Amino acid sequence: MQDAENVAAPEAAEQLAEPGQPQHPAAEPPRPGEEPSRPAGPGALEAAVGEDAEAGPEPDVPAEPAADGEEKATLGPGSSPPPPEEPPASAPSVGEASAEQARDESAEAGSEGAGGEDGGADEPSFSDPEDFVDDVSEEELLGDILKDRPQEADGIDSVIVVDNVPQVGPDRLEKLKNVIHKIFSKFGKITNDFYPEEDGKTKGYTFLEYASPAHALDAVKNADGYKLDKQHTFRVNLFTDFDKYMTISDEWDIPEKQPFKDLGNLRYWLEEAECRDQYSVIFESGDRTSIFWNDVKDPVSIEERARWTETYVRWSPKGTYLATFHQRGIALWGGEKFKQIQRFSHQGVQLIDFSPCERYLVTFSPLVDTQDDPQAIIIWDTLTGQKKRGFHCESSAHWPIFKWSHDGKFFARMTLDTLSIYETPSMGLLDKKSLKISGIKDFSWSPGGNIIAFWVPEDKDIPARVTLMQLPTRQEIRVRNLFNVVDCKLHWQKNGDYLCVKVDRTPKGTQGVVTNFEIFRMREKQVPVDVVEMKETIIAFAWEPNGSKFAVLHGEAPRISVSFYHVKSNGKIELIKMFDKQQANTIFWSPQGQFVVLAGLRSMNGALAFVDTSDCTVMNIAEHYMASDVEWDPTGRYVVTSVSWWSHKVDNAYWLWTFQGRLLQKNNKDRFCQLLWRPRPPTPLSQDQLKQIKKDLKKYSKIFEQKDRLSQSKASKELVERRRTMMEDFRKYRKMAQELYMEQKNERLELRGGVDTDELDSNVEDWEEETIEFFVTEEIIPLGNPE
Amino acid sequence: MPPWQRRSRPLPGAKGRRPTIRKWRQSPFRSYSHCCFPRVDAGMKPILLQGHERSITQIKYNREGDLLFTVAKDPIVNVWYSVNGERLGTYMGHTGAVWCVDADWDTKHVLTGSADNSCRLWDCETGKQLALLKTNSAVRTCGFDFGGNIIMFSTDKQMGYQCFVSFFDLRDPSQIDNNEPYMKIPCNDSKITSAVWGPLGECIIAGHEGGELNQYSAKSGEVLVNVKEHSRQINDIQLSRDMTMFVTASKDNTAKLFDSTTLEHQKTFRTERPVNSAALSPNYDHVVLGGGQEAMDVTTTSTRIGKFEARFFHLAFEEEFGRVKGHFGPINSVAFHPDGKSYSSGGEDGYVRIHYFDPQYFEFEFEA
Secondary structure, eight states, rough: OHHHHHOOOHHHHHHHHHHOOOOOOGSSOOTTTTTTTOOOOOOHHHHHHHHHHOSSSSSSSSHHHHHHHHHHHOOOHHHSOOOOOOOOOSOOOTTHHHHHHHHHHHHHHHHTTTSSSSSSTTTTOOOOOOTOOOOOHHHHHHHHHHHSSSOOOSGGGGGEESSSOOOOHHHHHHHHHHHHHHGGGSSSSOOOOOOOOTEEESSOOOEEEESSHHHHHHHHHHHHHBBBSSSOOOOOEHEEEHHHHHOOOOOOOOOOOOOOOOOTTTTTGGOOOOOOEEEEEEGGTTTEEEEEOOSSSSSSSEEEESSSSSSSSEEOOOSOOOOEETEEEEEEEEETTTTEEEEETTTTOOEEEEEETEEEEEESSSSSSOOSOOOOOOOOEEETTOHHHOOOOOOOOOSSEEOOOOTEEEEEEETEEEEEETTHHHEEEHHHHGEEOOOOEEEEEEETTSSSEEEOOOBBBOOOOEEETTTTTTTEEEEEESSSSSEEEEEOOSSEEEEEEEEEEEETTTTSSSEEEEEEEETTOOOEEEEEESOEEEEEEOOTTTSEEEEEEEEEETTTEEEEEOOOOSSSSEEEEEEOOOOSSEEOOOSSSEEEEEEEEEGGTTEEEEEEOOOOOOOOEEOOOOOEEEETTTSSEEEEEEEETTOOSSOOEEEEEEEEEEEEEEEEEETTTTTOOOOOOOOOHHHHHHHHHHHTTHHHHHHHHHHHHHHHHOOOOOOOOHHHHHHHHHHHHHHHHHHHHHTTTOOOOOOOOEEEEEOHHHHHHOOOOOOOSSOSSSSEOOOSOOO | SSBBOOOSSSTTOOOOOOOEEESSOOTTTTTTGGGGGOOOSSSSSEEEHHHHHHOOOEEEOOOSSSEEEEESSSOOOOEEETTTEEEEEEOOOSSOOOOEEOOOOOOOOOEEETTTTTEEEEETOOOOOEEEOOSSSSSEEEEETTSEEEEEEEEBBBBBBBBEEEEEEEEHHHHTTOOOOSSEEEEESSSSEEEEEEEGSSSEEEETSSEEEEETTTTTOOOEEEOOOSSSOEEEEEEEETTTOOOOOOSSEEEEEEEETTEEEEEEEEOOOOOOEEESSSSSEEEOOOOHHHHHHHHTTTTHHHHOOOEEEETTTTOOEEEOOOOOOOOOEEEEEETEEEEEEETTOOOOEEOOHHHHHHHHHOOO
């Protein structure tokens, strides 16, 4: 590359004169002979001379070959075919070192764009100014290349020790050597071997040295345990390993106590007097991230940072941490000032998942994964920041790949015909073995207990099967056989009280798919199952959180209906209400149940229906045009609908609604991407306490209403006050402007020939009043065929 | 035949209607009093002016407000009675899209600038072309100074030519005859996209493609004041009636109010769409903004998302208090009638709409 910059002027001229010549000297392989000088054109020559003038001795030596080279260079191109490549360092030359240096120097000058003296009009000179001092170290200049510089090694890393080698006398040593060589040269070239002898016989072990440590490693990995014959099974180890394990101290050192790091109150936000919630907002196409307090009036900003995350953010399930994504890993933030709490280095991380207890974090990166060190999926301890375990992963299509039990004690993963359940904190397989379940299609943990539900499709004469399994006992508590199954979906109710398996079937003798809901009542003995048959296509299904109702969207667009069912305590499933002609494709239950938002996202233009399911009334029908997301706040008081820049490029905004569907705010944000509510941990109140609060609701509501009135009147007062000051300021400005305007009156009159035009009718005396009438005559002229 | 050109073809949008030619007994339209005109039902129905075949580029009232000039991306320059939307006539001669129009204070002359690389001066009353000033590139903005003696126009940076502002003194006919402006200000960096004369004709205020505002002296050509408050192209500049302040409309979704002498930024009016034009009410502290999703983006979305509404803001509070729907494309130009009782808007859809305010408009007041 430097060569290109330093091409001598005459050479360049010659090249221009001969258009047939290759014009890119940099692309050509270096030519021997001219090599040392070639990069050092006249510019470099000067630099070299200058260098020498400074250095003092040997004034002629470096200059001469350079000049010589220049001559050659002028003749060079085209006259000789490109010879085989030869490293520049190997070209012997007296002035090599200084030419080399000159090259560096002139490259330097070239990059600085130094003006030319001898370079001619069209070829700038790259020589250094006379007072130039080279203050760039080689490290800076060629850091990346120097890194790859060959390092000296003692070769000890390349030595392996092979044990359990047959003990032979000198007569058969040659044969043994041949056998060993044959086996071990598979992994690389053996440069040296040594067979220790005792009493004329080999000692039964052998030292082999490879050309490189990589070969040695390879040999250890693959030849260890190699069976030569019945009596001899090789044990292969690295020579350095012996050293390593020999030096381990026999005594156990007590690990040093880590100093306690005070992170402040990580749950401070729950203590807020107004019980407001927080949410995170990503906008400006991801460049800025903000945290807000949600407020009825206006969101109150808590923190705003540029480039806080590179893609998106996630809250941990209990809201303690905010996770941000970076090329190099994940960072967790929290506390009052959103300080960084933890960092997990995982190159190219794309997906993450917290355990429900927040103790563990699972990260996925498609970038780094090696055979012997699984790193595609890593499980971390969020408290210590330690890597707990790595896993291989072929595809991230069904994230989360590891599904956690509700208490974070177990996590499970499904692979072909296997279900692997791991336990924490050891991160090892539960009972040291996976479950063999041939054909397993999907599984899911109960959110209310350590029960796994999974299903297996039909296989010839064996019916499809949905199984509920208790863990860690692995006891099957319920198995349900199903026939003619096409597909199953497992839907748990949030408390784990019910499981709905949506079964798509093609019954014999019929065409098309029929859907059944198999409702498992988990809290009852034997887990009774009831079936709800659906006649239409199912668009969406959702359980009421903390309740026993579920909502189903069914039908074909545009005739979509929503049905609400109730699972009674006697197990009967009752249709409470059906609304037809709905514009909806998604169901969003309030996290507290009872209220639900039916949304027609994206293709359905953002139609919204707010429904109260206690008496099944539609409280409000609204629209957020092109809405792409709906997010309930964790308390079920507010809903946010948003148009994300990720799905739609205009009108990016998030709107805040009450649970009844009253629009409170429209927040337009430039290239708004994502809004996430900060989750709350489960309430520490007991059921009885909750009941008591519900009973005393009247008492509380009075207090709140008063508060609301106060803040409202305060708000309107503030607004009026603000307007008043704005008006005053504006009046002041206008007064000044008008004074100036009046001062200029004479100039205006002058410019318009004495006519006063300041007011619309100020020159009314000059007007002559005339009556104009329209439509005096109207001729109709036909113009042939009107087009 | 009256001296100005009249069209005997059906107007666009009036397909199949028998063409009619209307005659006037007299044409001294410059002096009028309200009562003489046939009473237009001041009911809130807007008057639709269909005189252009392409998108409207600019509309402008004359000082008295009896006439409304409209230009579009077709070569037609129309003039209408603002009170009832009757077309008075057209100025025929341009051969390309007309970007700008202006009338002088006593409505003697009309000035138009076009993409046919010409700026033309017309006799307002007779429709006669008085001067044809050839340019090297499209004329983007034009205007008469306060006294009506000096004209200014700016040309686009185009076809290898730079953006220039040229000044001609109409009192010196040789300037016109030789097409030699007495001054030509080159504008190197970002081209001028809108310009008006400052108060008293001492300077011009130009808005640029990059969002800068410059005040150029009309005498020396030097830049007197330079500010940058907008982040994107300034589409329109309109002065207040007393010329002490002006409002800019920008592609950055805002309109801003400035002092015309100091170019001090006063107020900002924010929308979610590019603002193409903004006009100040002559008698209220109101400003109307016209704009909408850019034409090229609209095809993929519905009119609902385009937001092609005229939006009214309070000048001091910067708060929006009203919207007028109607256009089915972005609004390219808005203008207040000098009496403040009506306003007009011209859109990408090719229509000009004259809207009379209903009584509530005059009664409305902010709580303050």
